[in-house]
Amino acid sequence: MLLTISSNQAAEPFHPGDRPNALVLRSINLKINKGRYVAFVGTSGCGKSTVIAMPERFYDLVRGHPVLDGKNLDKMNLRAVREEVALVQQEPKVYPGTIRKNIAMGASNQYASSVSEDNIIRACRSANA
Missing domain, CATH: 3.40.50.300 (P-loop containing nucleotide triphosphate hydrolases)
Known part of the structure; x- marks a missing residue:
């Protein structure tokens, strides 16, 4: 890059x-x-x-x-x-709502509510969270 x-x-x-x-x-x-x-x-x-x-x-x-x-x-x-491009600031922003909604935010709005639990868990593991 x-x-x-x-x-x-x-x-x-x-x-x-x-x-x-x-x-x-x-x-x-x-x-x-x-x-x-x-x-x-x-x-x-x-x-x-x-x-x-x-x-x-x-x-x-x-x-x-x-x-x-x-x-x-x-x-x-x-x-x-x-x-x-991805950016992680030293103090990450957490938006109102659930942690699940914060994680699913990367999906477009029409898909955010349908992101599977497996994908949420995979995203957390990928981020070492």
């Missing part, structure tokens, strides 16, 4: 929705090659989590785009992107 996130130096500032006056990123150019490990280090609020969340399109760049294995993730259907 090759991940590239680029936004030229003329990129417009990125402002998160919950803090519209906070400048998180002015520009970024990042390339991570297959088999490499990368650590994002910085003070609280400097944009580490934002950069990490960009490939899954939790945030979209105003200019520039994330590319994964040559595919422009901005041009892909959001569901297709999330089938290609």
Whole structure:
């Protein structure tokens, strides 16, 4: 896998929705090659989590785009992107409802209620949960 996130130096500032006056990123150019490990280090609020969340399109760049294995993730259907990219934050989000519903959330809404118990258990084991 090759991940590239680029936004030229003329990129417009990125402002998160919950803090519209906070400048998180002015520009970024990042390339991570297959088999490499990368650590994002910085003070609280400097944009580490934002950069990490960009490939899954939790945030979209105003200019520039994330590319994964040559595919422009901005041009892909959001569901297709999330089938290609997975992100586990240091504090995972648990949504209202049952744990079963949280696990089944990856299935489309019309199938979420029909996900088999075996598939739920298999997902838990796969995640070492």
